[in-house]
Amino acid sequence: MKLENKNVVVTGGAGGIGAAMCRLFAQQVANVLVSDLNLEAAQEVANEIGGFAVQCDVSNESAVQSLVKQAEDHFGHVDLFCSNAGFGVGEPGHAASASNDVWQKNWDVHVMAHVYASRALLPKMIERGSGYLMSTASAAGLLSQIGDAAYTVTKHAAVAFAESLAITHGDDGIKVSVLCPQYVNTNILMISDEQRAKPMPGVLSAEECAQCVLEAIENEVFLITPHPEVRDYMMHRASDSDRWIGGMQRYRKTLIDEDGKMNFAKIFDK
């Protein structure tokens, strides 16, 4: 789908990958609604690109319904909805140590947000026989994020939901893409600004990631892997699970501090 004159909504659009997508989509002459929990920052992006901003907590279904309604009232209809908002907090200890609240928030933001958006958008998209649902999962949704089981589990669910959407609604004219990047240099990385400013091999900029999304949407590609090596890892994981787990166990040991705690900075400290 070419984005010229298309009506686009981006959640988590105030920063990182979402803001980069808003800017790039606006350059394609799309009409962009920038949505985020952080209205002030969303408004700044919207002002910059001539779009408009709406506050929305994507973990709240009535807020997502209201976002879709405001988009439809403003644009007439939504061509592309990018369900991109997300967060990461890691886990304090063992793989089940994150609190139930943290698990629930991961589930609400990384899975139900996509369900809520699809539920609000699909009836009209099916009626029109066209529409594009793009969601941001993660390479963690295809592989694993060491030190954050709740993130990993819910991003896997996000990929599975995108697959269900694509299989169920292909014949309705609905296109679906799911974005699965490895590391992208945004606030989510849980490292210092100083470390983020240094070169980090293998880490993409938000702009590079957004460019991959644009190309995938133009070509209507389901699985977006801005880091091509992720496809190789998927093959290794599928072909020999025990070997894969062994490799991940060895890698995890390199990321653990003396107190046994995961040190995210070590991922990028090469």
Ligand SMILES: NC(=O)c1ccc[n+]([C@@H]2O[C@H](COP(=O)([O-])OP(=O)(O)OC[C@H]3O[C@@H](n4cnc5c(N)ncnc54)[C@H](O)[C@@H]3O)[C@@H](O)[C@H]2O)c1
């Ligand atoms: N940066 C990476 O390395 C990376 C890798 C894989 C996947 N991702 C995914 O990319 C997406 C974007 O993250 P990012 O890297 O740009 O991080 P970011 O922190 O820069 O941006 C995330 C945005 O989502 C917003 N947000 C968080 N919770 C929200 C909620 N409940 N409702 C509405 N908005 C909310 C934040 O305010 C923020 O503006 C996330 O889904 C993340 O999981 C990021």
